[in-house]
Amino acid sequence: MKTDTILLDHGSGGRLSHQLFTSLILPAFENPALSEMHDGAMVDMDGRRVAFSTDTYVVDPIFFPGGDIGDLAINGTVNDIAMCGATPLFLSVGFVLEEGLPLAHFGRILNSMRAAAERAGVKVVTGDTKVVPRSAADKIFVNTSGIGLIPEGVEISSNRARPGDEIILSGTIADHGATILIQREGLHFESAVTSDTAPLNHMVHNMLAVCPHVHVLRDPTRGGVGTALNEIAETSNVGIKIFEDRIPVRDDVSGICELLGLDPLYVANEGKLLAFVRPEDTNDVLTAIKKDSHGANACVIGEVLNDHQGRVYLETPVGGNRIVDMLTGEQLPRIC
């Protein structure tokens, strides 16, 4: 059934989002920086290389274990800039507020934004606020944009994955998505799982200090690790192989995903990164990540292959291999 309207699936971060971007948005603004389809754009400004990124946050609920829409919005844009290998410096903030939002809630969100900006070492230097009538928005939507400087010699891009590269994941997957699902659906789990929302710019800084030639960096947010790896495999025109038993998933997160029929590989993260590095650099980079408080569970989860361009494979615990495809549609709860 073809559709002539926007469906929620268009916002899932999976294949329909990808189609919306490539068939409508990209042609509207066509230029080399946008075509790279990286988390942030990398552009030249008067001889300096600058990373520039924007993101809009509509998470529901606005407060959740481990964070809220405020620190999520700061960390998200900080991370998008960090994934370009850049040092994030300045952020803008735009609010769309729904009539009726308690001022105390707005204050709480601003406080956590300030704290997040301090942790990341960035300044919010400009902003905008709009208020819309009740039900024209859901409580609060936040947009953040940011810029940062890319150091000399750093060349990170989604198209730079090379055969032989090892793939490092900085910690457990699916924590954020699982946390939000539990809250949103009012599921009564006894679980200590919290969102992993965190700034990754300090981690990236330490990684690049020991290894400036990291090939690819990516924070697997909406669409999860599965979608991020597919995008990299496609953009770099390489095959990727990962090993299921090496991918760290918390026991409770794994159980929640199992119950809801979700694959943790497609569940969102907000404080994790994937790094593609040459095998000779793996140890240095891994050590640098583990020094960061958000990288204690970092490990190598796979490698880049010589063939199978554009495909991601996963070796299963019983020794089989399956394709990890891009997410299609909202990951839906199962019913039996």
Place this chain on the structure above:
Amino acid sequence: MSIKHLGEYRDPEIARGLIEGIRKTCKTCRRPICLMEVCGTHTVSIFRNDIRSVLPEGISLISGPGCPVCVTDQGEIDAFVDIAGMDNTIIATFGDLMRVPGSRSSLQQQRAEGRDIRVVYSSMDALDMAAGNPEKKVIFLGVGFETTAPTVAASLLLAEERGLDNYYVLSAHKLVPPALSGLMANRKVRTDGFILPGHVSVIIGANAYRPLVEQYRIPCAIAGFEPVDILQAIYGLVRQMEDHTARLENTYKRAVSADGNVKALNLMHEIFETVDASWRGIGIIPASGLKIRKRFAAHDAQEAFSIKIPAAREIKGCSCGEILTGIMTPPECPLYKKVCTPENPVGPCMVSSEGSCAAFYRYHRSGKDGAEGGVI
């Protein structure tokens, strides 16, 4: 609820031992063996763990009619879409149903056009929705097997107790054992044994399958959902073939008892009566559906709104029926991947996360059972 994962059921060592056992047994069997996994969750687990590739050449696995959304009749889907258009109504549904295309539209399309359709994880959520929206009619779309039917029954009982007159259920529930008997009666169906569903069996108990095993002399094994569970069931089934016996094995004893969950079953029978039901692509199977009893007719959407379930219309070219009975594998369907994709599904087997077409599409690889793609 506290959740802890059971690593031993994913243990590579135990898995290797079972695979070795299956290989040895198959060698002495000397004939191709075709096993049907009835449940959609098994289909997905088999793909996710790539169990096919570790099995010897002689064994093929086919999917059965165990994905509740997939077996929901086209007429029922059309009725769901129609009632979404009623005034002052909230439709509460499991997420899998959203994208299933009806003859004219889908629930997802209806939601995009402004109908109030909400995804829930349980009928209890729909009941709370009715309590929170007393001015609206809340209709829960009752799709599923014996696993979900008891909780829906409980929601109807609670609606009665709490005086929630605005809560309704449109029941399209189906029963698994009659469907298996229906399959066995169909000569085109080719299976040498059943890997029986885990969740359904927790409710109905192992004994519910005894008549099937006795009448059709078909080897059966109840299985859990981890790779080791599934391999253990397959090992049990191939050993039965080697011995030329047909038994009912329960390899999921940690969850499935002989008599099942008697309380849940009693509740289900208190609220629902058994009726003939139409299964997509298969047709009417006697005593395989659940209708809300007269006593609860005030909450029966079909009665309250005089809903007529239109007669099933076959979708041209869609082979869902053959796929749900294991007569055809998804890549053998002329529409598969050409016209029918997860973004543009023609039949429900391509929509539901547990549908065999969607699973084939997502995890496609080369080799046995008509799948395609690259192997590494």
